Amino acid sequence: MKPDRVKVGLRLKVLKDTLGISLAEFAERIESTKGTFNSYLRGVALPPETIVDKIAIVTNATKEWIYFGTAKEYMEGYLENLNTYEEFKIAHPDKLDEIVREFEDSLGTLKITHGINELSNLKELSQFYSEAANEIFISNYNIIFSEYVERLVVEYIKELEKYPIYNKLWTSNGRGYLSVLHERLSRIFPKPRYGEDETILKIAEEQYELLINKILLMYKDDADIERGNLKTKSTLEYLIRKFSTYEGIENLLKDISVRNNLIFNPNAKENEELIEFLMTTLPKLKQIKNNK
Incomplete structure (x- = not known):
């Protein structure tokens, strides 16, 4: 700034x-x-x-005071200019006060770590103040944003936790649903912000579908899911389950599209015809299974 x-x-x-x-x-x-x-x-x-x-x-x-005023004044100005974080600022005014105090308290330490002194030129001072303010804001914002996302997707988490294998194979090794979701959100440009419920929920649903499909692939049938028994399911059995309904095929195509960075519009005429065609293959899939 x-x-x-x-x-x-x-x-x-x-x-x-x-x-x-x-x-x-x-x-x-x-x-x-x-x-x-x-x-x-x-x-x-x-x-x-x-x-x-x-x-x-x-x-x-x-020179610092002449150009930027006190640390408090600078940070307040910095926060005023964060137009892309308006929802966050409105929802957490107390947090903004805390961020201002933290910047004020840590400015001296930040100067030492950044090698800044009063003789630094304006370009160096501007860069330092901007980076220091951004560092403190983002560290505070990320905590609130993570809690916000977790509240949005709590129902997905509850559904996943119904499957014992989810806790055994994903959560225990640090690759749980929330961890993977945050990783995916961080790679999107522009990055979803606090308050963009619709955008985040759309991505959250896609990630949930990906994970639930992997889980279901590990179970032989619904009875095994209820008992929490992990069994091997063949690709054929998985396709029969998916091809049994229009929605099943649609979700499978979504999964394939997401994995391969493809665009899939379920309302496009060509995709509707594709789904209808794939549904016609269900009898053949069942015949193949019965002939095993």
């Missing part, structure tokens, strides 16, 4: 008033003209670094 020239002008006015000198005298001390310095005060122009360096010497203010 670049310095706000209007806010810089207000801070320069504070410095001038604190010294108790006229506009003309202040301009003379920093080797500028009255008109030019007045343009800085009114926020018409941003003073160049050479002028800010002279102002810092005359007033004992830091």
Whole structure:
């Protein structure tokens, strides 16, 4: 975030008033003209670094404060400009106050880790402040976002946990539904934001279907699912189950499309005809099974 020239002008006015000198005298001390310095005060122009360096010497203010104000003021301005996070900001105003305090408290440590000092130029200062603010905001935001996603998909999680094999093969090795879902959300551009329920639920449903299909493939029949018995199911048996209904074939095609980064529109005429054709193969699939 670049310095706000209007806010810089207000801070320069504070410095001038604190010294108790006229506009003309202040301009003379920093080797500028009255008109030019007045343009800085009114926020018409941003003073160049050479002028800010002279102002810092005359007033004992830091270059950082002149350009960005206090840590609190900077972080508040940063948060105001986060237009893509409006839903989050509205839902968690207390969290925003906490983020401002955290930035204020940790600014000194962040300067050391980033190698920043008062002699740094404006480009370095701007980059540092922006990266430091972003680092603190995102670390706080990610925690809230994770909790928000978990609340949205709680019903999917409950359904998956009905299958003993899910806990045995997925959750126990750190590849549970939520973990995989967050990984997928992080790869999407633009990344879904807090409050975008519809977008997140659509992706969550696709991920649920992928996982539930893998689970069902491991069970021989519904009785085995109730007992929680893991058995080997053949591809033929799996296809018979899927091809028994229009929805089953549609979900299978969705699964294939997602796995291979393909576009699948179930309402497209060609896909409707494809599903209807595949349904006609069900008798043949059953015949193959009976001939085994």
